[in-house]
Amino acid sequence: MKKVFTLLLVLTLVFTTLVGCKKEDGTDKPGTTSDNKGIAKEDLLIGFLYVGPIGDQGYSYAHDLGRLDLEAAGYKTKYVENVPETADCEKSIRDLIDQGCNVIIATSFGHMDWTYNVSLEYPDVKFFHCSGYQTGDNMSAFFGRMYQIRFLSGIAAGLKTETNKIGYVAAMPLAEVVRGANAFALGVQSVNPDATVEVKWTNSWYDPAAEKAAAVELLNSGADVLAQHCDTTGPQIAAEEKGAFAVGYNANTFDVAPGAFLTAPLWNWGVYYLAQMQQIVDGTWEASNYWGSMDTGIVSLADLTNNCAPGTKEAIEAAYNAIAAGEYDVFDGPLTNNEGIEMVPEGSTMSDADLLAMVWFVDGIIGSVPKSN
């Protein structure tokens, strides 16, 4: 009996296959032009990979705003949500190429190796990877100097805290995240030398429950201002519920926690995407490693809310101008780590190479970067 049932299932599917065969696949073929020749805008199909859902009101959402900027400019795009940092990522990239994508933009750190692997197989497709370091003949790396904005957001937190305890919910102990937490702590200390920043790891970019739980833990241990380097609004909601304050991340999520939200470091990916696609259209594109400063507009600070302490605006403007004018860099020495060892001597500043490999916390941070062996 079961066999008949199975046979019917098969027949149903075979029938649908036959029906399906009549339909022509109307998708575009990948670009066949060489790197030196431009590709017409209408021949580009740009495929995005997001680590979370586009409705995360966080990192993936911010990238999707960039994608929508491209759509508004007349580019054709596709996207895949919830792409894990595993072999599924490689499959999703191939799925997009199968759909005719000739530009691939992978947006999470852990997508890097998979993106690179596929880029070797498809020399005619252009690959972009966000937040990593791997580049190739047809693969660019890109990111923004978010640490500059995190420093500014630290000023808002440092002026707001009364308990002098600030909590920081962080995703993974990568250099990017460590650097961001350090910049934030230095921003805090620039206006409030007594305040400490306690870092908790969630080991996931997108985990609403874990992020909120870490936030609650920090609040329970006395923190009255939170900041975050993770993709959901969980910490902001936790702060709102406990009557504390929060610095968001990725997107202006004032509406989620109107009583707690101070400001947020924001990504404006559209700036970069539009410029890069224009280069492809013009035929001037070359793979590169891009790390844009705040003056390019790729990173910015959300408008300060009324939850901020008086004087915050002036303090942030002063710091912004000093950094923009080159009078001051976030990682100017002297800097000691939180074990009391001097890492950057007075009179020198950290190089980009050092920043990209930063695995120690500055003095004033409670917490540690897990050692890998």
Place this chain on the structure above:
Amino acid sequence: MFNLTKRTNQSKIHTLLLQLGAIVAALVAAGIVMWAMGYNPFVIYTKIVEGSVMVSENAKKGGVPYRLLQTINKAIPLVILSLGVSVAYKMKFWNIGAEGQFYIGALFAAYVAFNFKQLPPYILLPFMFLSAFIGGGLWGFIPAVLKNRFNASESLTTLMMNYIAIGIVTYLQLGPWRDPEAKGFGRMPYFTENAILPKVFGIHIGFIIALILAVIIFVLLKKTKLGYEIAVIGENETTAKYAGINTAKVLFITLFISGGICGIAGMIQASGIEKTLTDQISGGLGFTAIITAWLAKLSAPIILVVSFLFAMLLQGGAYLQVSMQIPAAISEVIQGIILFFVLGSEFFIQYKIVFSSKIKEAK
């Protein structure tokens, strides 16, 4: 109002009609959901097939066509896991732990892959294979012992052990086994080339292993003494004891085999697809396999067919997401509806509804 009574004489026509009805109902119900969301159900069903088996131009790379390859890649672990759980289900031991056995198998294989890198592939791969079988087998063996000694419900113990297994992998991935070259990113090192399954027709050889295992399990359950004993215990344990079967011994062996096969699936996925071990490697296949094993009525040859159809549904769902930009959640809803109806029909094959008026008459 009404009562449920077990059907005593199931007519074949009746069963067939119910099953056919279930599929039609599932397609219609899922179609209504799609329509309500603004999609044409006929287009979607066509796309599922198109995305899972049809040849496409863009991703051509030689060997098996891309979309079919992806479907086969999904079918391989499903087949092996379904075979694994079906051995236990045959003796009515509810092994919900395929997921955990999969992870522990992959973990044992990864240990070998990381620590015996110098071995040539023709020794290293069988070594990984064997370790995975032992690892998964032990993970299946523990609930069998708990059941035998303490009469602990196996559906609970096997389920809970899934979380322990995933927890162990997460711990190792973020802690002791973290790749120091990964710049702080929480992943294990990639396997070296000699620890990666070779490919035939562009498909990793897991598909050959899956086919061989299907034959082995078919023979084991149908033609051997152990298979007979498993079936007898499944029908009635008391009878089995009276018949002189050492039920404890059969229980231990069966669960070791069941878990071991699930462990092999883990090794194949780690070596053939992921090229390392992560705590997300299964993607829930260990649970999906429970469904496929049931739909196939625990028959090894039918498991091959059902797993492939199911893999089509999974791959077709992924294709829908990319090609039509349907949110991932919707293709999951469609899968859920189809499952709900097809599994629901099983209930009505076993039971019938008797309304209260008829109950009174009967009295």
